[in-house]
């Protein structure tokens with residue numbers, strides 16, 4: 593199967609701090625690939641390197657067959673890569689509708705009408721300002737905004753962070769829906785249980801290194817292993833709250 597994204601041997605630094613030590617991963621086209629790992633493992637740094645925001649000093653990145661290694665973020669985005677960073681940066685003073693008008697449009701199936709169909713909450717709150725939205729609604733808005741760019745690849749950094757269990761379910765439902773639409777997804781998560789439920793492939797990162805890569809189903813079947821590899825991110829798993 594062809595790759596939406598492929599990275600090989602990424603080494604990334606913040607100043608003198610060596611954070612990524614040769615990270616390689618692959619996101620297959622039309623699949624959900626999840627990247628798990630405890631806090632500080634280097635997940636966000638990996639995404640920032642893939643997007644050209646914190647360029648890797650070594651390594652090679654290919655997006656839809658193009659060598660994007662030294663490309664700036666806007667050129668990578670223009671290939672059809674939507675990136676929803678950690679902490680959902682919606683504009684607090686703009687309304688939902690205004691927030692959605694911010695991205696430059698890319699032709700494709702995602703229109704305002706379809707977005708409001710997928711996110712009825714946003715339709716109801718069209719005229720509310722960003723700061724009036726709940727955490728879940730802000731996350732939906734951040735995802736909706738990325739969808740309006742009609743991405744072929746959607747990269748999400750911890751979309752379930754800080755959300756109530758029911759809202760988390762809703763977010764994961766939407767991510768699974770993306771795959772049905774033919775969008776490739778790279779999903780960084782702390783919620784190992786739910787990510788492994790919807791993902792096809794899984795990677796676990798620890799201390800800037802890939803310590804597991806394989807079928808999500810296989811990893812999901814081995815709870816002890818998930819806990820050992822993903823540490824705190826597997827807590828939900830042990831408590832069994834996320835899936836209930």
Ligand SMILES: Nc1ncnc2c1ncn2[C@@H]1O[C@H](COP(=O)(O)OP(=O)(O)O)[C@@H](O)[C@H]1O
Pocket residue numbers: 606609611629630631632633634635636637638
């Ligand atoms: N801007 C930065 N400057 C220096 N160190 C950073 C910066 N951002 C993250 N780090 C460090 O890089 C490591 C990986 O962080 P990060 O990629 O954010 O991990 P994760 O997303 O898996 O929680 C951590 O040790 C963190 O402290």
Ligand SMILES: [Mg+2]
Pocket residue numbers: 635636637678750
């Ligand atoms: Mg992070």
